[in-house]
Amino acid sequence: MSWFKRESPGLEPADASAEGSGKKVRTEGLWVKCDRCRQILWKKELEDNFNVCTKCDRHFRIDARTRLAQLLDEGQYEIDDANLSSTDPLKFVDLKSYAGRLKKAQEDTGLRDAVINARGKLNGRPVIVSAMEYGFIGGSMGSVVGEVITRAVERAEELRQPLIIISASGGARMMEGVISLMQLAKISSALARLDDAGVPYISVLTDPTTGGITASFAMLGDLNIAEPDALIGFAGPRVIEQTIRQKLPEGFQRSEFLVQHGMLDAVVHRKQMKSYIARALDFMAVA
Numbered sequence: 652m653s654w655f656k657r658e659s660p661g662l663e664p665a666d667a668s669a670e671g672s673g674k675k676v677r678t679e680g681l682w683v684k685c686d687r688c689r690q691i692l693w694k695k696e697l698e699d700n701f702n703v704c705t706k707c708d709r710h711f712r713i714d715a716r717t718r719l720a721q722l723l724d725e726g727q728y729e730i731d732d733a734n735l736s737s738t739d740p741l742k743f744v745d746l747k748s749y750a751g752r753l754k755k756a757q758e759d760t761g762l763r764d765a766v767i768n769a770r771g772k773l774n775g776r777p778v779i780v781s782a783m784e785y786g787f788i789g790g791s792m793g794s795v796v797g798e799v800i801t802r803a804v805e806r807a808e809e810l811r812q813p814l815i816i817i818s819a820s821g822g823a824r825m826m827e828g829v830i831s832l833m834q835l836a837k838i839s840s841a842l843a844r845l846d847d848a849g850v851p852y853i854s855v856l857t858d859p860t861t862g863g864i865t866a867s868f869a870m871l872g873d874l875n876i877a878e879p880d881a882l883i884g885f886a887g888p889r890v891i892e893q894t895i896r897q898k899l900p901e902g903f904q905r906s907e908f909l910v911q912h913g914m915l916d917a918v919v920h921r922k923q924m925k926s927y928i929a930r931a932l933d934f935m936a937v938a
Contacts, residue, residue: 685709701921710878710921712858714760715767715782718817722780722925728771731806732799736763740794741828749826756787764795765820768803773815774929779807782817785859790820792864793827797834800868804841804852813851813932818869822862835867842871851935853928856883856906856915874931876917877906878924883915 683692688707697704701721702711713721720726736753743749757763765787769780781803783790792800800816807814823831845852854872856865858881865885869875877883884904892899902908909915919927 683711685711703921708879708920710858710880712785712819714786715762715784715817715819718782718857719767719769719771719780721921722815722817722928723769723771723773723778724775728769728780731768731770732802733763733767735795735799737793737795737827739826740830741826743826743828745826752788752826760784760787762787764799765790765792766796766799768799768806770806770812773925773932776929776932777810777812778815778932779803779810779812780815780817783819783864785819785821788824790818790864791822791824791831792820792834793824793831794834796824797831797837800838801834801841804838804845807850807852808841808845808848811848811850813853813935814845815853815855815928816868816872817855817857818860818864819857820860820862820864822864832863835863838868839871842868846873851932853931855924855928856881858882861885861887870914873935874917875915876919876924876927877909877915878921879906879918881906883909 681694683694683697684690685692685704685707687709688704690704690706692705697711702713702717703709704711719728739750739753741749762784765784767782767784769782771778771780781800783796803816804814823835825831842852852872854869854875856869856875856877858878860869860877860881860883862885865883882904883906886894888899888904900908906915906918910918917927
């Protein structure tokens with residue numbers, strides 16, 4: 652049965668050491684597969700293209716720090732409100748403890764919670780930005796996320812600087828129960844005061860923006876824009892289909908579908924996002 656483990660002479664795995672050289676060819680982490688077109692992409696080329704597939708134009712999910720670097724001049728910004736952490740008010744446990752989930756998310760992302768508040772400039776104009784981090788428990792909104800975003804809104808009102816919130820979230824954080832749901836009203840009230848003050852607020856919806864985020868601040872912008880093919884809605888499409896027992900239209904709850912039905916103002920490619928927001932702020936300039 653020697654044929655069962657037949658070896659081809661002279662052939663080695665790509666990462667094998669060269670005899671006597673001590674060198675290895677390492678390819679792990681250099682390539683990324685696009686889930687839409689199934690093409691293999693060179694990671695460096697993908698990053699240089701704003702993490703947008705060079706073959707099919709699919710927008711990959713990116714973290715909050717990358718979004719801030721892409722949006723703000725020279726990728727420079729100051730971070731505010733970075734010292735807040737959840738106290739696990741309900742001592743919640745399901746398959747894992749909430750405290751354990753928080754600790755792991757903090758270790759994985761280097762953040763205290765699922766949002767970064769930043770102050771920087773966009774085409775020379777000072778702005779306040781809240782960027783949500785989907786990698787932190789699905790970007791869910793608990794008491795800390797609600798407080799941090801509210802502080803960003805109040806800071807924008809105080810400094811009379813435009814506010815930009817970049818949403819990427821599965822919704823309210825169930826591990827904090829009604830405390831997380833209270834954040835919807837808390838942030839919405841702060842945004843009402845910002846509107847009374849005449850300070851612009853631009854909402855950027857990315858994939859995904861769902862649940863209580865969509866039901867509150869994500870849809871309250873003076874301008875609501877989204878990246879291409881972003882999933883945006885309250886309940887997910889599978890939940891809706893199971894509830895109404897009907898097949899949903901093609902592209903339902905994707906950003907292009909929402910624009911066609913009047914729920915968004917525009918779909919903006921990631922490469923044009925900075926210039927689009929800059930033009931909008933020029934139009935809505937703070938007096």
